[in-house]
Amino acid sequence: MKIAVMGYGTIGSGVVEVIRRNSIKLEKKAGEEIEVKYVLDLRDFPGDPMEECIVHDYKTIVEDDEVGVVVETMGGVEPAFTFVKAMLEAKKHVTTSNKALVAAKGAELLSIAKENGVNFQFEASVGGGIPIIRNINSCLTADELEEVSGILNGTTNYMLTKMATEGAEFDDVLKEAQEKGYAEKDPTADIEGHDPCRKIAILTSLVSGKTVDFEDIHCEGITKISSADFKYAKKINRSIKLLASSRKIGANYVAMVAPFMLDSTHPLYSVNDVFNAVFVHGNVLGDAMFYGSGAGSLPTASAVVADVVEMTKNKDKHLEIEWSSEKLQLLDYEDTESRFFVRTDKSEDDIRKVFGNVKLIKDVVEGEIGFITAHTREKDFEEKAKKLGIINRIRLD
Amino acid sequence: MKIAVMGYGTIGSGVVEVIRRNSIKLEKKAGEEIEVKYVLDLRDFPGDPMEECIVHDYKTIVEDDEVGVVVETMGGVEPAFTFVKAMLEAKKHVTTSNKALVAAKGAELLSIAKENGVNFQFEASVGGGIPIIRNINSCLTADELEEVSGILNGTTNYMLTKMATEGAEFDDVLKEAQEKGYAEKDPTADIEGHDPCRKIAILTSLVSGKTVDFEDIHCEGITKISSADFKYAKKINRSIKLLASSRKIGANYVAMVAPFMLDSTHPLYSVNDVFNAVFVHGNVLGDAMFYGSGAGSLPTASAVVADVVEMTKNKDKHLEIEWSSEKLQLLDYEDTESRFFVRTDKSEDDIRKVFGNVKLIKDVVEGEIGFITAHTREKDFEEKAKKLGIINRIRLD
Numbered sequence: 164m165k166i167a168v169m170g171y172g173t174i175g176s177g178v179v180e181v182i183r184r185n186s187i188k189l190e191k192k193a194g195e196e197i198e199v200k201y202v203l204d205l206r207d208f209p210g211d212p213m214e215e216c217i218v219h220d221y222k223t224i225v226e227d228d229e230v231g232v233v234v235e236t237m238g239g240v241e242p243a244f245t246f247v248k249a250m251l252e253a254k255k256h257v258t259t260s261n262k263a264l265v266a267a268k269g270a271e272l273l274s275i276a277k278e279n280g281v282n283f284q285f286e287a288s289v290g291g292g293i294p295i296i297r298n299i300n301s302c303l304t305a306d307e308l309e310e311v312s313g314i315l316n317g318t319t320n321y322m323l324t325k326m327a328t329e330g331a332e333f334d335d336v337l338k339e340a341q342e343k344g345y346a347e348k349d350p351t352a353d354i355e356g357h358d359p360c361r362k363i364a365i366l367t368s369l370v371s372g373k374t375v376d377f378e379d380i381h382c383e384g385i386t387k388i389s390s391a392d393f394k395y396a397k398k399i400n401r402s403i404k405l406l407a408s409s410r411k412i413g414a415n416y417v418a419m420v421a422p423f424m425l426d427s428t429h430p431l432y433s434v435n436d437v438f439n440a441v442f443v444h445g446n447v448l449g450d451a452m453f454y455g456s457g458a459g460s461l462p463t464a465s466a467v468v469a470d471v472v473e474m475t476k477n478k479d480k481h482l483e484i485e486w487s488s489e490k491l492q493l494l495d496y497e498d499t500e501s502r503f504f505v506r507t508d509k510s511e512d513d514i515r516k517v518f519g520n521v522k523l524i525k526d527v528v529e530g531e532i533g534f535i536t537a538h539t540r541e542k543d544f545e546e547k548a549k550k551l552g553i554i555n556r557i558r559l560d
Numbered sequence: 561m562k563i564a565v566m567g568y569g570t571i572g573s574g575v576v577e578v579i580r581r582n583s584i585k586l587e588k589k590a591g592e593e594i595e596v597k598y599v600l601d602l603r604d605f606p607g608d609p610m611e612e613c614i615v616h617d618y619k620t621i622v623e624d625d626e627v628g629v630v631v632e633t634m635g636g637v638e639p640a641f642t643f644v645k646a647m648l649e650a651k652k653h654v655t656t657s658n659k660a661l662v663a664a665k666g667a668e669l670l671s672i673a674k675e676n677g678v679n680f681q682f683e684a685s686v687g688g689g690i691p692i693i694r695n696i697n698s699c700l701t702a703d704e705l706e707e708v709s710g711i712l713n714g715t716t717n718y719m720l721t722k723m724a725t726e727g728a729e730f731d732d733v734l735k736e737a738q739e740k741g742y743a744e745k746d747p748t749a750d751i752e753g754h755d756p757c758r759k760i761a762i763l764t765s766l767v768s769g770k771t772v773d774f775e776d777i778h779c780e781g782i783t784k785i786s787s788a789d790f791k792y793a794k795k796i797n798r799s800i801k802l803l804a805s806s807r808k809i810g811a812n813y814v815a816m817v818a819p820f821m822l823d824s825t826h827p828l829y830s831v832n833d834v835f836n837a838v839f840v841h842g843n844v845l846g847d848a849m850f851y852g853s854g855a856g857s858l859p860t861a862s863a864v865v866a867d868v869v870e871m872t873k874n875k876d877k878h879l880e881i882e883w884s885s886e887k888l889q890l891l892d893y894e895d896t897e898s899r900f901f902v903r904t905d906k907s908e909d910d911i912r913k914v915f916g917n918v919k920l921i922k923d924v925v926e927g928e929i930g931f932i933t934a935h936t937r938e939k940d941f942e943e944k945a946k947k948l949g950i951i952n953r954i955r956l957d
Contacts, residue, residue: 181702181844191769191882192701292845294699301698302691304589305578305865372588430851433830447578448689448862451852454827455845465845468702485588 164193164475167201167224169246170237171208171217174260174287177464178234179213182471189468193475200230203246221246225253232474234467235259240267251275251283256478258470260287260463266361270374270488280481284470289362290315292462293455294469295441299369300484306445308370312408315359317437317457318346319385319405322354323422324435327402332390345437355384356405356420363407366441367418369484370409373491375418381496383421387555395504395524395533396424402432403557410499417494424504425560497542506533506554517551535559561590561872564598564621566643567634568605568614571657571684574861575631576610579868586865590872597627600643618643622650629871631864632656637664648672648680653875655867657684657860663758667771667885677878681867686759687712689859690852691866692838696766697881703842705767709805712756714834714854715743716782716802719751720819721832724790724799730783742834752781753802753817760804763838764815766881767806770888772815778893780818784952792901792921792930793821799829800954814891821901822957894939903930903951914948932956 166182168175179199182189190196201224202208202216211217221242224230233250235257237243243264250257251272259265264272265288276283286296290313299308314320318340325336337354340346352358364377385405396403401424409418425432430452434440439457444450456462473482507514508531511523524533531554536544548556563579565572576596579586587593598621599605599613608614618639621627630647632654634640640661647654648669656662661669662685673680683693687710696705711717715737722733734751737743749755761774782802793800798821806815822829827849831837836854841847853859870879904911905928908920921930928951933941945953 177844185702185704185844188704189702194880292842293848294695297699298691298695301870302694302866303862304869305582305586305862307582307585427830428832433824435825445689445862447574447582447858447865449853449856449859451690451850453848453850455848459846461844462846465700465702465842468844469699472701473698483591 164195164197164231164478165200165229166197166232166234166471167203167230168199168234168236169203169221170235171202171204171206171213172236173460174236174463174467175202175234177460178236178467181461181464181468189472193472195475197471197475200227221249225249230255231478232256232258232471234471235261235264236467237261238263240264244268247272248275251279251281254279254281256282256474258284258286258467258474260285260467262288262358262361262365266364266377269365269368270486273484273486274488277481282474282477282482284474286470287463287466289365290439290441290453291455291457291459292465293439293441293453293457294466295366295453296369297469298453299366303443303445303448306448307411308443308445309411310409310444311366311370311441312406312431313363313366313441314404314431314434314439315362315407315441315457316353316405317439318350318353320434320439321345321437323385323388323403323405326388326390327393327396330390330393333386333388354386356382359405359407360420363409363418363420367409367416368486368491371416371491372485373487373489375491375493379493380418380420385422388422389555391506391528392555392557394527395506398524398527400427401425404431404434406431412494412499415494416491417496417499419496421558423558423560429560498540500538500540501544502538502559503536503544503556504533504559505536505548505556506531507551508554509551513551517547561592561594561628561875562597562626563594563629563631563868564600564627565596565631565633566600566618567632568599568601568603568610569633570857571633571860571864572599572631574857575633575864578858578861578865586869590869592872594868594872597624618646622646627652628875629653629655629868631868632658632661633864634658635660637661641665644669645672648676648678651676651678653679653871655681655683655864655871657864659685659755659758659762663761663774666762666765667883670881670883671885674878679871679874679879681871683867684860684863686762687836687838687850688852688854688856689862690836690838690850690854691863692763692850693766694866695850696763700840700842700845703845704808705840705842706808707806707841708763708767708838709803709828710760710763710838711801711828711831711836712759712804712838712854713750713802714836715747715750717831717836718742718834720782720785720800720802723785723787724793727787727790729787730785751783753779756802756804757817760806760815760817764806764813765883765888768813768888769882770884770886772888772890776890777815777817782819785819786952788903788925789952789954791924792903795921795924797824798822801828801831803828809891809896812891813888814893814896816893819954820957821954826957895937897935897937898941899935899956900933900941900953901930901956902933902945902953903928904948905951906948910948914944
């Protein structure tokens, strides 16, 4: 099997490296040798072992019938969409690590792949090396999945872990993460939760079989989390994690990205540093969890190459992935219920007047009180919080 | 697709229940309706919804061409082997939850399945509802798996969790586990590690592609673990877990079942109660972990039914699983290296004379000292331990 890699950055070069390093294993698993024939990039790479394979025009790949599988690791919706579409229409299988592309065009590209009798896969677009998409599509097939919630962003998980262990403040940790290369110069996509939002949109689409628009998902980042919140978390033995969460309620789904305080018995409680993990609840399986490297060149490439192996093994067969272009109408998160941890500088009496007989957490930070609400409709909580006047609130699992 | 379930016990009845409860989802995933036509059991079940489907002779199933998939949940090697072999030879796909059968006859049954153009699958034989076998065979295909280590026995994990949290002694916890139905009257297979030993033999066979005889695997149970060991574990912030472990060293493998003291950063550190989990290290993926219910009627049935779905989807196709009957010669564990936590009633001087300048752990239990060795060949450690005179030792991760 001759393949082409579009984009020779961190992940693309990882794909080339994995195929080189594990060639014998791959040949065994795929049933034939896998060889990189082209690498598409705007740049040249003089002296690179792949120098001779570099091409600058995607049409070179489209027009070469010898290429059966194409890997897309360029990122962004365009020109990735145009290139991928052309590859599928030329009856080449495509795998991508590009969450922006999959979140925006997943159903459309799956439909084009089907029309052309080829496959479009995207294991690496969510959770890096964690095979969560294959698990949802091909492993947990006996279950109705009632919840899929994950720590899907390594940058923010690294930052929250640092804040938890070192008592540091958000701004300092962000600066350190940027210096170490874990966070980008413009960290918005990570710290505001846009990155995990696209990923949970993809997972919810796969679970529901319809298209979830990531812009419909309520999304909060971690910018409001401070060292004071971690003092309370420590006191009540919880950890603070940015969860991208999707739950089935009756026949409907609600999805959200927000910081949560997790109980120590929650499988995601101790997922630290840059690791990712996905918690799944199936109606017969019960609780399950998948943990691993959510990013990085080789782990992400491991997921891409697993797609290459499966598509090589099934090169003459379209493997059905249920994800139609019909839009999924999510429940309004404001009508769903949560429990909240709340901090306020108001009196115990004021708290009780508004929230009733809640559990108070005192003597953690001077001049304020923490408390935990009962299950409350989001909309009602916001009203009450406004009425009382609060410093911050974090949802509980 | 008409199927037959052999054995109407805990798991068999779970399979019937899952197929009933999730019929719409299953039809979507499998591409056709799945219906239980026969249930094979020695007993009758008057008044049971499946009463009309009960048969007592497996040949009724063998001879019915309408049955395409057979589920085996009887347990034990015989008569399960005879029945399963007959089903495969009658060109019926078979899935089993029976670890004894798979550990003893896996390669042979896979070969019979291949000859007959059908499939033999066994997702539920290891890790209950955790899809670890499908992950090894179909998801982590881009990696050389260098380690597969798991908490694969819920009974002993429940007992160790109780001992850790309540400071209880082994005998008391065992009694309680038996009263609650978590441990059997004769608990040998669990507490001596025979059950996880068969499971790690299966996983090592899948990773290596050859047959691992479980009798070749060094196997220690948890009977020597006492409340004193947990006092030390707490002091050094480690947890004690019964691991079934398999590692690749160069081109060879070493496997072992034994209690380990895990560091708090180890993904298996906080896997508690009856839960199971499998840690995997891939040469490009890095660390990953799969967590879930390792036993129980519905979670195990979830894994069985996922096999039924895959085999229904691929009813005209043999799916290759690499596991030959060639025997894998494991490395002698005595020639491999470990670090040990050790307890002794000898003096600091004596300890240092035999083990050198090791890290001592004092003031945990009166009249004794704990210490942690450097990486030591197992054989050398045993000699030194004999020379010094020790109370107990537990390996470190």
